[in-house]
Amino acid sequence: MLKKQQLYHQLKNDIQQLHWQPGIVLTQQQLSAHYGVSRIVVRDVQQQLLNEGWLTTHGKAGMQVPPFNADEADELAMLRLQLEPLALKLAAPTLSFTLLGQAEDVLLTLSSTPELSPYQRGELNWQFHRLLYQSCNKPHLLGLLEKLHQQVSRYLGYQDQTQSYTQTSATEHQQLLTLLRRGDTEGACAVLTEHIATANTKLVSYLRNK
Template sequence: MQKADLYLQLRDDIRRRRWPAGRALKQQELADFYQTSRIPVRDALARLLAEGWLVSAGKASLMVPPLSAAEALELCLIRSQLEPLALRQALPQLNLAILGAAEDCLNAADAAAHDPLLQGELNWQFHQLLYQPCGMPTLLQLLQQLHLKVAMYLGFQQVQLGYADQSAAEHRALLQHLRQGRHDVALELLQQHIGDAAAALQQHLQHNGG
């Protein structure tokens, strides 16, 4: 298995909760499980640690951090400020080609109903297409880094909470508002979309001791 492939496989397995939170991950155990050597495992773990998917567990081992209701709320607050800003700045540059590409992402996400994690990635691509024309490279970079942090929570949400249908409906509505030039409504819906998703996740985590 190639290094990049192992990184992606480990990341998706974390999102699917194959490796439970709090359990120490050993390089040799992972190498045996994925039938590879320890070197690509070490490199994949280092990348996942740098991106916040893993934390130190002592004695040179790592673990998946538990999902936290407080962190989920913090990430939501950041998203609710930065993503509407990116969309607002992108609005003058949005055209039929961009909106058509965004709709293609939604169609692909609908077709990927069997794979919630792929759905999540396609939904992020939908958002990226809408934000890309904002002309603010630092903001786009921050959003990409934020997405990597949020991805664990979104993956959990897609798989465990069955949030995909509501998310898809809100994406379709957002796209329709943009097509029809209802920009204020679109910005309001985007903020609501982020807040509703976070509220459902936070409530679940609080109920389950997260």
């Protein structure tokens, strides 16, 4: 039987893989039977995913997988564009080669493990970015970015699947590392800004025209 944390990861993965399609209503009874867990475990996981924006309430008995929304994607990117370059700028002066090496290891895992699910790739993507930001020594800023990532990751996984954006993202991540190793903070922040903005433009355009 799946435990709560296992169900949390499995349900997020299944939503990202579109096993549970956007718009579908999921009841505790349905998920309990499908995953072989108690309704108490399902309730706790549903509440966690509700807080993270992966589910929305629907009536008295269910929660819905929300549709992908161009306006929401655009707003999330707007927040990223304000917060992530700030975090990188603050972190860069004390960003050690050890942290950069760890970030490169994450990129190596992403590039050498094609069987990773979209959910796993999203988690590694955030791990890469967090390694670059963590030495900013601003715990509230990092906390905001952590919460933002939980909402953004659903869209990033969707973009990887629908627009084959993985290779473009990998190239830009490598450019970030190169610039940071050179001590070019301004250049790295510019690449990060372009990285977020370009991906968002493509995603929003796709969502509005599909």
